[in-house]
Amino acid sequence: MRALQLIDDRKLEQVDIAPPPEPGIGEVTLRIKAVALNHIDVWGWRGMAFAKRKLPLTIGAEASGEVDAIGPGVSGLVPGQLVSIYGARTCGLCKACRDGRDNLCEHVGGVHGFHLDGFAQEKINLPARLLVPAPPGVDAIGAAVAPVTFGTVEHMLFDNAKLQPGETILIHAGGSGIGSAAIQLAKKMGCTVITTVGSDEKIEPAKALGADHVINYRTDRFEGVVRKITKKKGVDVVFEHVGKDTWAGSMFSLKRGGRLVTCGSTSGVSTEINLMMLFQQQLKLLGSFGCRMENMANAMQKMAAGLVRPVIDTEVDFQSIDAALKRMEGRDVFGKIILHVG
Numbered sequence: 482m483r484a485l486q487l488i489d490d491r492k493l494e495q496v497d498i499a500p501p502p503e504p505g506i507g508e509v510t511l512r513i514k515a516v517a518l519n520h521i522d523v524w525g526w527r528g529m530a531f532a533k534r535k536l537p538l539t540i541g542a543e544a545s546g547e548v549d550a551i552g553p554g555v556s557g558l559v560p561g562q563l564v565s566i567y568g569a570r571t572c573g574l575c576k577a578c579r580d581g582r583d584n585l586c587e588h589v590g591g592v593h594g595f596h597l598d599g600f601a602q603e604k605i606n607l608p609a610r611l612l613v614p615a616p617p618g619v620d621a622i623g624a625a626v627a628p629v630t631f632g633t634v635e636h637m638l639f640d641n642a643k644l645q646p647g648e649t650i651l652i653h654a655g656g657s658g659i660g661s662a663a664i665q666l667a668k669k670m671g672c673t674v675i676t677t678v679g680s681d682e683k684i685e686p687a688k689a690l691g692a693d694h695v696i697n698y699r700t701d702r703f704e705g706v707v708r709k710i711t712k713k714k715g716v717d718v719v720f721e722h723v724g725k726d727t728w729a730g731s732m733f734s735l736k737r738g739g740r741l742v743t744c745g746s747t748s749g750v751s752t753e754i755n756l757m758m759l760f761q762q763q764l765k766l767l768g769s770f771g772c773r774m775e776n777m778a779n780a781m782q783k784m785a786a787g788l789v790r791p792v793i794d795t796e797v798d799f800q801s802i803d804a805a806l807k808r809m810e811g812r813d814v815f816g817k818i819i820l821h822v823g
Contacts, residue, residue: 545566
């Protein structure tokens with residue numbers, strides 16, 4: 482059985498591994514269909530240290546699969562069914578898990594493709610409770626981008642930032658996977674959307690997704706443009722996932738009482754905060770990590786209804802993975818890179 486494994490820094494190999502055994506109690510054997518690449522894959526490829534990581538490691542943290550076999554005690558799934566895969570190995574027993582707050586699991590065993598072997602393999606056994614059925618009208622790519630790309634954004638915007646119709650939002654990196662999802666979700670609920678991009682070539686694609694204003698952050702100070710667009714009031718919400726390079730400007734872009742929600746730090750994990758601005762302007766800073774399985778289901782329902790769609794930059798196979806990761810590392814993508822498995 483084929484798998485794509487990280488052997489060493491910047492060294493990925495297609496290897497043959499043993500197929501999974503028959504699924505156990507509560508398990509399902511999945512035939513993986515598509516893997517959506519994320520910055521977590523770039524980080525691992527570059528050799529950034531992860532707790533408990535052991536090489537070789539099968540990559541891939543976001544994927545869809547087709548039910549191949551069902552173990553004892555599993556109900557609600559049938560062979561041939563397309564599912565989206567929750568990427569963290571939660572316990573399913575703690576209060577957070579029982580309450581549907583999956584990303585606050587008290588005994589999480591790790592994240593696939595990060596601490597645990599990921600989904601870039603032909604078949605895998607997983608607990609059935611971690612699978613979210615794809616509704617009719619959602620294909621393997623749509624199901625593959627539901628856990629991170631759309632689920633993360635659903636959790637950030639609606640669970641945490643409490644985005645409301647009519648508000649104004651600044652979305653950083655509109656050409657990224659989650660940026661392209663956030664533009665669509667915010668616009669569909671009636672918000673004014675301002676987004677940043679890293680090149681002029683990305684301006685029109687961002688507008689086509691629904692962005693009302695697009696700022697090339699390499700040629701303009703985005704915070705100054707935001708203040709001008711909003712007539713010095715600032716935005717209600719900043720969708721932040723860049724980190725150090727944009728943090729100060731993001732805070733300056735907020736209106737009084739505004740909310741900043743963040744899920745990433747690709748430009749650096751440490752920054753300074755102007756505490757006087759924080760308390761005088763009564764700003765709210767919200768951390769967000771991953772999503773709940775309900776967020777995945779909601780995202781796929783919106784895809785099925787035609788309200789949002791996955792934005793695909795490139796589709797690749799195992800042989801093209803190094804070039805795909807270099808493309809992501811250089812921020813040359815608009816949308817997602819999809820790795821086809823089966």
